[in-house]
Amino acid sequence: MITILLRGAPEGMRPVLELDTQQLPDRVCLLFYGCNQHFERVDDTADVEGRPVPVFVWTYRTAIAE
Incomplete structure (x- = not known):
């Protein structure tokens, strides 16, 4: 497991993540x-x-194709 920090994440998203x-x-x-x-x-x-x-810094968001 690797722990990372997310900067610029959308509000409500946890900034610390384990991969x-x-x-x-x-x-x-x-x-x-x-x-x-x-x-x-x-x-x-x-x-x-x-x-x-x-x-890790937020770069962009994409919609999920249906």
């Missing part, structure tokens, strides 16, 4: 209230519960 992966991705896409929220990793870390975690 079930061994390798840190460059991008993450998360389903939130019927839309995909896209985040990209930046060269920054944040302190979460006393440990540094990578930061």
